[in-house]
Protein backbone atom coordinates (compact mmCIF):
# COMPACT_ATOMS: atom_id res chain seq x y z
CA UNK A 46 0.00 0.00 0.00
CA UNK A 47 1.41 3.47 -0.83
CA UNK A 48 2.55 5.48 2.17
CA UNK A 49 1.78 9.15 2.69
CA UNK A 50 3.97 11.02 5.16
CA UNK A 51 2.70 14.24 6.73
CA UNK A 52 5.52 16.42 8.08
CA UNK A 53 4.04 19.28 10.05
CA UNK A 54 4.77 21.96 12.62
CA UNK A 55 1.71 22.40 14.78
CA UNK A 56 2.29 24.90 17.60
CA UNK A 57 -1.26 26.24 18.04
CA UNK A 58 -4.96 25.30 18.01
CA UNK A 59 -5.38 26.79 14.53
CA UNK A 60 -2.61 24.59 13.14
CA UNK A 61 -4.06 21.62 15.04
CA UNK A 62 -7.45 22.16 13.37
CA UNK A 63 -5.77 22.10 9.97
CA UNK A 64 -3.79 18.98 10.82
CA UNK A 65 -6.97 17.21 11.88
CA UNK A 66 -8.57 18.17 8.56
CA UNK A 67 -5.51 16.78 6.78
CA UNK A 68 -5.93 13.48 8.64
CA UNK A 69 -9.60 13.39 7.66
CA UNK A 70 -8.79 14.06 4.01
CA UNK A 71 -6.13 11.36 3.87
CA UNK A 72 -8.56 8.92 5.52
CA UNK A 73 -10.94 9.39 2.60
CA UNK A 74 -8.50 7.44 0.46
CA UNK A 75 -8.67 3.79 1.52
CA UNK A 76 -5.59 2.46 -0.18
CA UNK A 77 -3.07 4.76 1.48
CA UNK A 78 -1.20 4.26 4.75
CA UNK A 79 -0.78 7.52 6.68
CA UNK A 80 2.20 8.45 8.84
CA UNK A 81 2.15 11.78 10.67
CA UNK A 82 5.40 13.21 12.04
CA UNK A 83 6.16 16.55 13.74
CA UNK A 84 8.78 18.33 11.64
CA UNK A 85 11.22 18.48 14.58
CA UNK A 86 11.21 14.68 14.90
CA UNK A 87 10.97 13.63 11.25
CA UNK A 88 14.09 12.50 9.45
CA UNK A 89 15.54 10.88 6.37
CA UNK A 90 14.31 7.39 7.33
CA UNK A 91 10.71 8.66 7.46
CA UNK A 92 11.05 10.32 4.08
CA UNK A 93 12.78 7.39 2.41
CA UNK A 94 9.97 5.10 3.59
CA UNK A 95 7.29 7.34 2.06
CA UNK A 96 5.77 7.37 -1.41
CA UNK A 97 4.55 10.94 -1.03
CA UNK A 98 4.75 13.78 1.46
CA UNK A 99 2.47 16.54 2.68
CA UNK A 100 4.17 19.50 4.37
CA UNK A 101 2.41 21.79 6.82
CA UNK A 102 3.77 24.87 8.58
CA UNK A 103 2.86 28.27 9.95
CA UNK A 104 4.35 31.34 8.29
CA UNK A 105 6.95 32.75 10.66
CA UNK A 106 8.64 36.08 9.97
CA UNK A 107 7.85 35.78 6.28
CA UNK A 108 9.29 32.28 5.96
CA UNK A 109 8.47 28.67 6.82
CA UNK A 110 8.79 27.70 10.50
CA UNK A 111 12.26 26.90 11.77
CA UNK A 112 10.91 23.41 12.48
CA UNK A 113 10.12 22.67 8.84
CA UNK A 114 13.40 24.30 7.76
CA UNK A 115 15.18 21.98 10.21
CA UNK A 116 13.46 19.02 8.53
CA UNK A 117 14.70 20.16 5.12
CA UNK A 118 18.20 20.79 6.48
CA UNK A 119 18.18 17.26 7.91
CA UNK A 120 16.94 15.40 4.84
CA UNK A 121 18.26 17.45 1.93
CA UNK A 122 21.54 15.71 1.14
CA UNK A 123 20.66 12.24 2.49
CA UNK A 124 17.54 12.21 0.28
CA UNK A 125 18.66 14.32 -2.68
CA UNK A 126 19.08 11.43 -5.12
CA UNK A 127 16.62 8.98 -3.60
CA UNK A 128 13.50 11.18 -3.61
CA UNK A 129 13.59 12.65 -7.12
CA UNK A 130 10.02 12.84 -8.39
CA UNK A 131 8.47 12.42 -4.93
CA UNK A 132 4.85 13.61 -5.03
CA UNK A 133 4.20 16.36 -2.51
CA UNK A 134 1.73 18.96 -1.36
CA UNK A 135 1.97 21.85 1.09
CA UNK A 136 -0.20 23.97 3.36
CA UNK A 137 0.91 27.16 5.10
CA UNK A 138 -1.10 29.09 7.66
CA UNK A 139 -0.39 32.67 8.67
CA UNK A 140 -1.99 35.69 10.26
CA UNK A 141 -1.96 37.63 7.02
CA UNK A 142 0.71 36.47 4.55
CA UNK A 143 1.91 33.03 3.48
CA UNK A 144 3.69 33.99 0.25
CA UNK A 145 7.25 34.04 1.58
CA UNK A 146 6.90 30.64 3.23
CA UNK A 147 5.31 29.08 0.15
CA UNK A 148 8.01 30.52 -2.13
CA UNK A 149 10.79 29.23 0.12
CA UNK A 150 9.28 25.75 0.25
CA UNK A 151 8.88 25.73 -3.52
CA UNK A 152 12.53 26.71 -3.95
CA UNK A 153 13.72 23.84 -1.77
CA UNK A 154 11.40 21.25 -3.30
CA UNK A 155 12.60 22.34 -6.74
CA UNK A 156 16.15 21.68 -5.57
CA UNK A 157 15.07 18.24 -4.40
CA UNK A 158 13.19 17.75 -7.71
CA UNK A 159 9.98 16.70 -5.99
CA UNK A 160 6.74 16.74 -7.97
CA UNK A 161 3.97 19.04 -6.76
CA UNK A 162 0.71 17.11 -7.19
CA UNK A 163 -1.74 19.59 -5.65
CA UNK A 164 -2.00 23.36 -5.68
CA UNK A 165 -0.11 24.91 -2.73
CA UNK A 166 -2.51 25.99 -0.01
CA UNK A 167 -2.02 29.31 1.75
CA UNK A 168 -4.49 30.03 4.55
CA UNK A 169 -4.86 33.08 6.77
CA UNK A 170 -6.92 33.87 9.84
CA UNK A 171 -8.93 31.53 12.03
CA UNK A 172 -9.49 28.28 10.14
CA UNK A 173 -13.15 28.28 9.10
CA UNK A 174 -15.08 25.47 7.45
CA UNK A 175 -13.74 26.42 4.00
CA UNK A 176 -10.14 26.34 5.21
CA UNK A 177 -10.62 22.96 6.85
CA UNK A 178 -12.29 21.63 3.71
CA UNK A 179 -9.38 22.92 1.60
CA UNK A 180 -7.00 20.94 3.84
CA UNK A 181 -9.13 17.82 3.51
CA UNK A 182 -9.11 18.21 -0.26
CA UNK A 183 -5.37 18.82 -0.35
CA UNK A 184 -4.63 15.68 1.65
CA UNK A 185 -7.04 13.58 -0.39
CA UNK A 186 -5.54 14.89 -3.64
CA UNK A 187 -1.99 14.03 -2.59
CA UNK A 188 -3.12 10.63 -1.28
CA UNK A 189 -4.97 9.78 -4.50
CA UNK A 190 -1.93 10.73 -6.57
CA UNK A 191 0.02 7.92 -4.90
Ligand SMILES: Cc1cc2nc3c(=O)[nH]c(=O)nc-3n(C[C@H](O)[C@H](O)[C@H](O)COP(=O)(O)O)c2cc1C
Nearest residue numbers: 057058059060103104105106107138139140141142
Ligand atom coordinates in the same frame (compact mmCIF):
# COMPACT_ATOMS: atom_id res chain seq x y z
C1 LIG B 1 7.48 34.41 15.63
C2 LIG B 1 6.27 34.45 14.77
C3 LIG B 1 6.35 35.02 13.52
C4 LIG B 1 5.22 35.09 12.70
N1 LIG B 1 5.33 35.64 11.45
C5 LIG B 1 4.26 35.65 10.63
C6 LIG B 1 4.37 36.15 9.30
O1 LIG B 1 5.41 36.57 8.84
N2 LIG B 1 3.27 36.16 8.52
C7 LIG B 1 2.07 35.70 8.98
O2 LIG B 1 1.11 35.73 8.20
N3 LIG B 1 1.93 35.20 10.23
C8 LIG B 1 2.99 35.15 11.06
N4 LIG B 1 2.88 34.62 12.33
C9 LIG B 1 1.62 34.04 12.76
C10 LIG B 1 1.66 32.53 12.62
O3 LIG B 1 1.72 32.17 11.27
C11 LIG B 1 0.43 31.95 13.29
O4 LIG B 1 0.59 32.15 14.68
C12 LIG B 1 0.28 30.48 12.99
O5 LIG B 1 -0.11 30.29 11.65
C13 LIG B 1 -0.77 29.80 13.86
O6 LIG B 1 -1.96 30.52 13.81
P1 LIG B 1 -2.70 30.99 15.15
O7 LIG B 1 -1.72 31.85 15.90
O8 LIG B 1 -3.91 31.73 14.66
O9 LIG B 1 -3.06 29.75 15.91
C14 LIG B 1 3.99 34.56 13.16
C15 LIG B 1 3.93 33.97 14.43
C16 LIG B 1 5.04 33.91 15.22
C17 LIG B 1 4.96 33.26 16.58
